[in-house]
Amino acid sequence: MKLMIKDNKQEFDYAGAMEILNLIKEKPNAVIGLATGNTPKGMYDILGDLCKEKQVDFSRVTTLNLDEYLGIESSNSGSCKSYLNKRLYTKVNLKQENIHHLNSNPEDYEKECCRYNNLINDLGGIDLLILGIGHNGHLGFNEPNTPFDSMVHICNLTDKTRTANIWSFGSKDKVPKKGVSMGIKNIMNSKRLMLLANGDSKSQIIYKALKGKVTEEVPASVLQLHNDVVVVLDREAGKILL
Numbered sequence: 001m002k003l004m005i006k007d008n009k010q011e012f013d014y015a016g017a018m019e020i021l022n023l024i025k026e027k028p029n030a031v032i033g034l035a036t037g038n039t040p041k042g043m044y045d046i047l048g049d050l051c052k053e054k055q056v057d058f059s060r061v062t063t064l065n066l067d068e069y070l071g072i073e074s075s076n077s078g079s080c081k082s083y084l085n086k087r088l089y090t091k092v093n094l095k096q097e098n099i100h101h102l103n104s105n106p107e108d109y110e111k112e113c114c115r116y117n118n119l120i121n122d123l124g125g126i127d128l129l130i131l132g133i134g135h136n137g138h139l140g141f142n143e144p145n146t147p148f149d150s151m152v153h154i155c156n157l158t159d160k161t162r163t164a165n166i167w168s169f170g171s172k173d174k175v176p177k178k179g180v181s182m183g184i185k186n187i188m189n190s191k192r193l194m195l196l197a198n199g200d201s202k203s204q205i206i207y208k209a210l211k212g213k214v215t216e217e218v219p220a221s222v223l224q225l226h227n228d229v230v231v232v233l234d235r236e237a238g239k240i241l242l
């Protein structure tokens, strides 16, 4: 596990963006999995700027989103698709046909999970998967006690997770109760993982996930078992590790 603890938020955002830039330089047709949330916002902004300056070329890159809320239109401003559209797709030169999404309103939930599992396989797997971490250790929408062998699946969002995501929907009653997410096994099958966390409020869970017992009760603890993980933190999130 490679650990980077950055002095401030700006350096943190930049370090995440550099990992992606370097991967694309190494492998121009890389398949990248994308998390949403507050944490990677600044990193996506930097990638947009770097692309404008022609320092990174997304024209052969393929993306897949990590998770999505269920039971809303994809055009809903709180959806992960809308977030990525606003922060990344409209800012870099990704080709439309190379942008893949979990459907937030499928007719058949189980079929949608199958489609996405097959899609990941057909694309040859994920070269780099970007992850944030919930205060309870969740990865994607894999809440505590999600089996480590889970593939793309329907998830019940905990009250804590719904409260943490009020910012993207405006009020708690608008935050969906269900989501669909790559499972822990999909995450672990990715060739490289990048976990991002910033701010004091993430310090305890980061310590637990990286130094504590590997257990389904703390989904992010599974990362200790992956052989190619980059963890990028700011000083606050890393303060117990220091």
Ligand code: F6R
Residues within 6 Å of the ligand: 034, 035, 036, 037, 038, 039, 040, 066, 067, 080, 131, 132, 133, 134, 135, 138, 139, 140, 141
């Ligand atoms: C979002 C996702 C979630 C977030 C996590 C942290 O696509 O996968 O697991 O990464 O909830 O969210 P923030 O970054 O808002 O603290």
